[in-house]
Amino acid sequence: MSIFRRSLAPLLVAAAVLAADVALPGAAQASAAPADAGHGNKVAIGFFTQWSIYSGFLEKDLIGDGAASKLTEINYAFSSVSADGLCTSGDSWADYQKPFTADQAVDGVADTSTQALAGNFNQLRELKAKYPKLKIVMTIGGWSWSGQFSKIASTAAGRQAFVNSCVDQYLNGNIPGLAPGAAKGIFDGLDIDWEYPNEPGDNNPYGPQDTPDFTALMQTFRSAVNQAGEANDEHYVLTADVSPNQYAAAQQLQLPQLAKSLDWFNVMTLDFHGGWENQTDFSSNLLPDPNDPQASNDKFSIVQTVQYYEQHGVPADKISLEIPYYAHAWTGVANVDNGLYQSATGASAEDQAAYNVVVNQPGTVHYDPVTASIWKYDPASGTFYTYDTPQTIAEKGIYIDLAGLRGASVWSLDGDTSDGALTNALASSLY
Template sequence: MPAIRRTSARRAGLAAAAAACALSLLGAAPTGAVAASPEHAGGGQGGGQKELTGYFTQWGIYSGFMEKNLVTSGEMKHLTELDYGFSAVSADGLCSSGDSWADYQRPFSAAESVNGQADQPGQALLGNLNQLRELKAAYPKLKIVMSIGGWSWSGHFSQLAATADGRQKFVASCLDQYVTGNLPGLPAGAAAGIFDGFAVDWEYPGEPGNGNPYGPQDTPDYTALMQEFRHQLDQAGRPAGKHYLLTANTSANPDFAAKLELPKLARVVDWFNVMTFDYHGSWEPAGPTDFASALFQDPRDPNPADKQYSVDQAVRYYESHGVRAGQIGLAIPYYAHEWTGVTAGPNGDGLFQSAAAGAATTPDYKQVVAAPGKTYWDPLAAEPYKYDAASGDFYTYDSPASVWIKGQYIRRQGLRGTFVWSMDEDTADGSLTAALGQSLNGR
């Protein structure tokens, strides 16, 4: 993730207060089941339920992670929304499947399916989308959202969003496929009734992202694109009195967020999924080792000021630029960033130390907990880390304790909730989701 500047609010006094807050939250966190307090409960700044959105990856089934895993792990009782990633964006500026086999062609066996019944020959809809439909039947309160773009499929956003005609055609194609349910090669409406809206994940307006075309025109064009989504979604939902969700996955980097017309966007989106992770990682292979998703800033961080980041900093930036607390959702990673060849340093724990160049990786949380090494806790950042002195391996990641604290932070700040990337990276018993769900909503 590109460098994030600290805002003026993040001075030494605030850092000390934030650290004290983290310590008090940690002290409040029990080791077993936790019950959330009623304060600031809910999707907005008042009462109600906090959002816990999990990302289900289209390709997870190739490594054996099916929608049914969310049921057997117990995670479904904690999720309020499931985002399916991703719909691709075609070269002609339309929504399209990035993997039609995984999306709607792969048959599921009885052992793999949510409802315990095998897909049948001649069945109209197969694949992940049919399993999402089965999840919705079993959990009718669950919202299911199609996420569009992402790191791999944001390359055509800038061009399609540049004209009113391009925006209208693109949005109409997304609704046709994922709301009306008209998927190529299937009977009309075969996928209707599955999706409750869209999460637009353009990475990034006004920035190259994954080497994508971009320019200053992206700033107003992105606003116009989101306004077009809101307009067409409202039209689609009006006959049945249904509100379709529209969320925006946006950067926690102030330099990137400055390319967004946040007050205008806040009038059309239900909330922002602010990507408060990947603060440090594989693009810094030589280190220093640092936190990928620190809640608060550790003042001992040796990085220059424009590379010292925190979740709290991102929240303050969005609030200071016209976004209400109740429209801010925070990202939590279910994966780690790893460095190898890390020197122990004066404290013997590898934190803020140099690493062997070219050795950074991103293992799943379930792999990190089983990896050799000693686990440490930074009370200032409210984040764990692991270091194996024998191999020099260092990991920054989130744990049940840190996600519980983040859940309490979300409640106390009156934020909308959180989204996690991604469900297949948690342990088989869903330990991260359980801790987060208990902290957010007491269940």
């Protein structure tokens, strides 16, 4: 064990104890068979965004920065949902039409006009061929494409039609307009990102019926995914991306019932605070700060979220934490206490900028041992940044191990440095 890791032990043991809890009496155990994640069954998941290719971040870059060899899973974000309640491509050019040149392709061979499949999907297939243990999972929905979920989930017929379309396209590989089975064998599972049941999200329809309907939707997915797995001799992963907000969105979830259908939850432990607020704070702190001036229902931390999920019937090994590869930032922050917990005039232009951008911005980096977080403050511009670094990600990885959690996901892989500083830190701490 390194000196660095030993120095963190007291802090992280305390975090593990705080987060640990016994499942609620009578809480049913999950019926989903555990996926063979490798690495001691820990998962390390990286989200690859559909649109990153337009800014020059390609699947082949996951080889160069080491992510493909260090992660257990790549989640492709996102599949859209059509107005008639079916899985559909939100950008067919990026997904399966764009021809990659030889210098862009994972295998170094240019796409041709006669091949059955091109685009990101084909590059993911090539990546999987090069790294056979790497799973590829399709994430469905997300912030921008969750508007149809409430309607879809409201009837058994709607749920079944939607699920059938997702399974047929991504697990059986039948992409509309392409040859039957053109995408078969690429995806190893489905990840459902409904943002959020009984919450408006991006001005979406919602209502209290969403709570049981989401449970029913995931049960329908589990049954269909299992059937497809039996037919294809696979165990397909089924996960859901869920809110960390124990004061609101997480309360809308029937957690013990959902846990029965899911391999694990990807809990989105990020965006605790950001530039939409008028006070600086941490966006993804591991530990709570008793001196945080936020109102009681605005005090967030990862260990509080984990405690909530465990207290409400989710086993620790069904909890995976999401880590941001981007920053939140404020401007107009006075030079008091190096900008921490100070008022701001608004979001900085660098709000939500990638780590590989923010790490090079001016300012002094400060470490807060109470929350196991860092921040950067530039007094010249009055800019405050909250983000994760290799140090804080390593601390989160050690906590995940000590608390017996399933692992971590990261949003998103194009935010890392070219040498994979963040992913290296995560992988080194997890296994």
